[in-house]
Amino acid sequence: MALQLGKPPRTPKPAAADRPPIHPKARKGWAVVAVLPFLDHRPDGGDAHLGEGIADEVLQALNHLEGLQAVSRTTSFRYGGSALSPAAVGRHLHATAVLAGSLRKEDRLLTLKADLVDVKSGRVAWSKAYAFDRQDLFATLDDMIRCVASALHVPATIRPRYAVDLEAYECYLKGRQHYFRFNRHGMRSAAQLYRRSLDLDPSFPSAWAGLANCAAYTYIYIDRTEPQRELAESCSRKALELDPELAEAHASRGAALSAAGLVEEAEAAFETALRLDPNLFEAAYFYARHCLAAGKPERAIEYFEWAAALRPEDFQAILLVAQIYHSLGLEDEARRARRAGLSLVEERLEHAPDDVRARYLGANALVALGERDKGLAWARMARAQDPDDPMLLYNLGCIHALAGAPEESLDCLEQAAAGGLTQKDWFLHDGDLDGVRSHPRFQALMARLGS
Template identity: 85%
Template sequence: MALQLGKSPRSSKAAPAKRGPVHPKARKAQAVVAVLPFLDQRPGGADSHLSEGIAEEVLQALNHLEDLQVVSRTTSFRYGGSALSPLAVGRRLHATAILAGTLRKEASLLTLKAELVEVKSGRVTWSKAYAFDRQDLFKTLDDLIACVASALHVPTFIRPRYAVDLEAYESYLRGRQAYFRFNRQGMRSAAEMYRRALDLDPDFPSAWAGLANCAAFTYIYIDRTEPQRELAESCSRKALELDPDLAEAHASRGVALSAAGLVDEAEAAFETALRLDPNLFAAAYFYARHCFANGKLERAIEYFEWAAALRPEDFQAILLVAQVYHSLGLEDEAERARRTGLALVEERLERVPEDVRARYLGANALVALGEREKGLDWARKARSMDPDDPMLLYNLGCIHALAGDPEESLDCLERAAAGGLSQKDWFIHDGDLDAIRSHPRFQALMARLGS
């Protein structure tokens, strides 16, 4: 792609046209269900990651059913362990029904108790206690999901899933949690967890997909070496070989192909993932990032908005789409998205004040909205937490460019590139950097990053 050192293209005439797979249509839901995290019965919450992961599996499966609306994960999960009764939570969330339960793990035996409560009447419409061995986890969950769907009078089809070893599944859950921190430490932890899962269960396709994602991230943002690119390619291919119909594997393949610069092949993989599972956040989110990096800004808006609709609680997609709107000169839309995303960031930081990514993406929104000093204060706090992370440094470069600090911006961008962030196309198309494009240091940095 030719280097463009002038302003990014601007257009304020029209919203982006729709392309690609068909977005899930708004459902005329006959029921609205909220899923609470299953309460971990072990002292100290030693298995809380598993109890939440299982509840999320159930939530995502229910979210695929026609005629059923599912309250978003973050909205419902904030009531996990609440002093409020499930019935009171259901009324607060305007749900038709609420699913709650408990989990206890003792050695290889698990006990799962679940009940579905009709909010209007307070009546328990379905309940069941399961005692099962570790290898029967997904078989048990399939039965639970089918029973809940039946109690809610909605049709169900459950796609057969790989019966993963429980310990491998737990490692996968920990890896996925670490991955979405989007920093070096998170990638190392995620890769370690995915490798542990594969040591325990070498045929676990989701773990292969996760490891491919880690390698692709590392190649783009930390260590642009052939071994990382090859690892992303081989792991994503392995995931597809193990399960050709797994949307997660196709999304992972798209990420790997995008990292390798194979634009059309990556798009085909992402679109396949979304055809297989239009509700897969990772497919929409990473497709959007791919489109933005390749200058397809209207399509990036489409898929960032798609991802934001799938996870209304996620601050990343909505704040990134704000930047794309800004790059296209759609300032009203940019402000709307920034204010929405900033509210989500503030809510996140109340619960997890150490979330560096929330802090710096929120700082960007604050500066762009005119709250310069508060935004720069948040940026300083983020930098104090992880001062050498390339992704953080790149975003600090954007923040300081918006704030009118060109030299500080360029210092951060140069350090980000020296630390391994080498996705030149993102530099080219990011409207946050417009103020410094003509600066000799920026042009020199683009020349060093090559073609």
């Protein structure tokens, strides 16, 4: 469900023509469709990433059709493999119809079975089995999208997409899984997979965008060296050259421009991405991070909330927006967001206890909510898992600052900067560091980071 976080302070907004559209809501009379992951028939579930990727492609295309609203990926994907019937899932999600299916991959042949179930009657409104060569994946998905739209009495205008090689596409999907871990090991693995995707298919724009994102993240948070910035620049430019209408490409361009310190140019790129695809999480999320680093907390709130609405199970956006509310003195909103985010973290750690980012962001929320001892225990657990990661060390600095331990905070911040996290704007604008900002060691660190 969408998180209600309260309203940010009233601030002048850009003219409507210069701002991206608000996140779309279901409109009266529109059909609402939920798309479930295509189930993998392999006993080991080795193609589950492909089943999710195919469902995501279909979902995104359906969500761009006039007269049709798709349930968000993260909301509907929770029901993948559920014992509930598609009609029961649809009732849970308040959907008009549910698209469910299965896949089987054998050498060059891929088999897809798709069923569109009418939620009210429980009957199958449309069904089709496809068997096709690996090069024909997107052409097959385009046919599926047209058929689903027709069954729902919605006109379908589909933007042509690049017909990527299936193996390259799978490398790209696996790369995204690593990328969203948001740590140095994940970035390294994601970059390797994106490069492998491009070795197989050098004209795949999404893989170029993914590699640009890895380089931009690495430059900002891990290894602030010119080769990383140049890689983000060249890869994002290549993605746009290959597909100027691809929202992912504009989002990666925004990340690259943000890394280069080009504030207005980055904002224009992020807003273009969100105009092209208002459901692109990374566009809203990284736009919010850009706004925060640029000293625009009210705008950061807007886009973190947008990102949180796109991925209701994501703990990152909601906990980061809580920190901004705190820095602006909006303590009721901060507490509400932290409690909501902490609940998501606890749910995440039940299934993935080794998720370091969940652990340290949860530790921050615990300390801020007054559970100091538990929060510091979680912080120690996170550090034991990856003691030298610069992003982890920076966040530990924030946690210790909130806990009233300035020397421990500054130890971590200095180590984070020594490890490569040298984006000065974060240190300057992060409200969690207010307790150490006047400390001589903090001021000396800022002087070392330069302009």
